[in-house]
Amino acid sequence: EPEVTQTPSHQVTQMGQEVILRCVPISNHLYFYWYRQILGQKVEFLVSFYNNEISEKSEIFDDQFSVERPDGSNFTLKIRSTKLEDSAMYFCASSGDRAGQPQHFGDGTRLSIL
Amino acid sequence: DAKTTQPNSMESNEEEPVHLPCNHSTISGTDYIHWYRQLPSQGPEYVIHGLTSNVNNRMASLAIAEDRKSSTLILHRATLRDAAVYYCMNYGGATNKLIFGTGTLLAVQP
Numbered sequence: 001e002p003e004v005t006q007t008p009s010h011q012v013t014q015m016g017q018e019v020i021l022r023c024v025p026i027s028n029h030l031y032f033y034w035y036r037q038i039l040g041q042k043v044e045f046l047v048s049f050y051n052n053e054i055s056e057k058s059e060i061f062d063d064q065f066s067v068e069r070p071d072g073s074n075f076t077l078k079i080r081s082t083k084l085e086d087s088a089m090y091f092c093a094s095s096g097d098r099a100g101q102p103q104h105f106g107d108g109t110r111l112s113i114l
Numbered sequence: 115d116a117k118t119t120q121p122n123s124m125e126s127n128e129e130e131p132v133h134l135p136c137n138h139s140t141i142s143g144t145d146y147i148h149w150y151r152q153l154p155s156q157g158p159e160y161v162i163h164g165l166t167s168n169v170n171n172r173m174a175s176l177a178i179a180e181d182r183k184s185s186t187l188i189l190h191r192a193t194l195r196d197a198a199v200y201y202c203m204n205y206g207g208a209t210n211k212l213i214f215g216t217g218t219l220l221a222v223q224p
Contacts (some may be wrong), residue, residue, distance in 0.1 A: 031210065043158060043201075043214040056211055075143075091157045100146055100206020105157035 002026045003077045006106035013082055014114055021077045023092030032075045033093040033103060034067065036060070037065050043091070049075065079111075087113045118202045120191070123219040123223040126192045132169060133217055136202030144203040147185045148212070153198045158214075163186065197222045 004057040013019050025032050030074045033048040047057040066078045075094075079086055085114055089110050115196040126132040137196040138147065148163040161171055162176045164185070169176040189196055199217040 007174060014150045033211070035212075037215075042216060043152070043212075045211040045213065048210050050210075056209065058211075090156075093158075099210045102148065102163060103158075103212060104159040 004092055004094055006103050008108045008109060009107070010112070011069075012112045012114065015084060017082055018078065018080045019082055019111065021079075021090050021092075021111070023075045023077075023094075023106060024073055024096075025075055025092065025094030026104055028096070029074070029094035029104075030097050031055075031095040031099070031101075032067075032069070033095075034077045035091045035093065035105075036088040037091065037108075038085075038088045044112075047075075047083035069113045083090050084113050087111055115213075117213075118204060118215055120202055120215065122198070122216065122217045125221045125223065126189075127223050128194060129191050130144065132192045132220065132222075133195070133204075134189075134200050134220065136186070137184045138202065138204050139183045139209040141182055141183065141204045144206070146206040147182070148203045148205045149174070149176065149187045150201045150203070150212070150214075151193075151196075151198040152201070152217070158201070159198075160209065161167075163205075192222045194222050194224060196220065 007022045032049040037043045045058050047061045048055045068076050089106050089108040091108045093105045094099045095103045120140040125149050146163050150158045152158045164176045177186045199216040
């Protein structure tokens with residue numbers, strides 16, 4: 001069964017540095033998402049992406065964050081000037097060719113900011 | 115944002131059926147009812163979804179009330195591997211994002 005893959009599984013970064021989290025969505029999916037989960041808290045929506053542009057974003061997704069689909073297979077989340085509170089699990093998800101179809105999640109990247 | 119209400123936790127014995135309830139009284143007419151689960155140290159996993167009719171797949175069954183204000187996820191024979199947090203969400207109408215609540219923590223006893 002096709003799956004969403006995320007790299008790296010664990011990223012450790014110094015505060016203030018930039019990080020790029022990478023995702024390879026399921027190949028025929030057209031909708032892409034990023035979520036995050038701070039340790040012990042709920043999964044939170046960050047952003048959705050369709051047709052090469054952001055379709056929806058949360059209040060968390062401010063100017064510090066950006067997303068890109070640089071080629072036909074990768075979907076990336078860039079976090080600039082990382083802060084301690086950015087430490088979390090970041091999950092990528094993708095869904096099919098119509099809004100409302102099930103989202104399929106990767107296993108996440110654990111981001112630790114020191 | 116559409117809100118759902120679930121019990122914080124439930125317990126089941128292995129190989130017995132489990133009925134996980136969810137209330138979604140403010141669901142819009144175009145929203146689907148989606149269920150996901152999150153096993154420890156893993157990403158959320160899609161379980162099942164439906165609009166009005168009851169649904170079955172290899173993982174579970176979904177029973178939807180006639181007024182669509184509540185639904186029940188049915189695991190027919192719980193296994194230890196089904197121990198997870200189960201999330202019920204309304205999705206697909208006005209918004210294309212999943213709004214996770216605190217879900218139901220299901221414990222399965224051997």
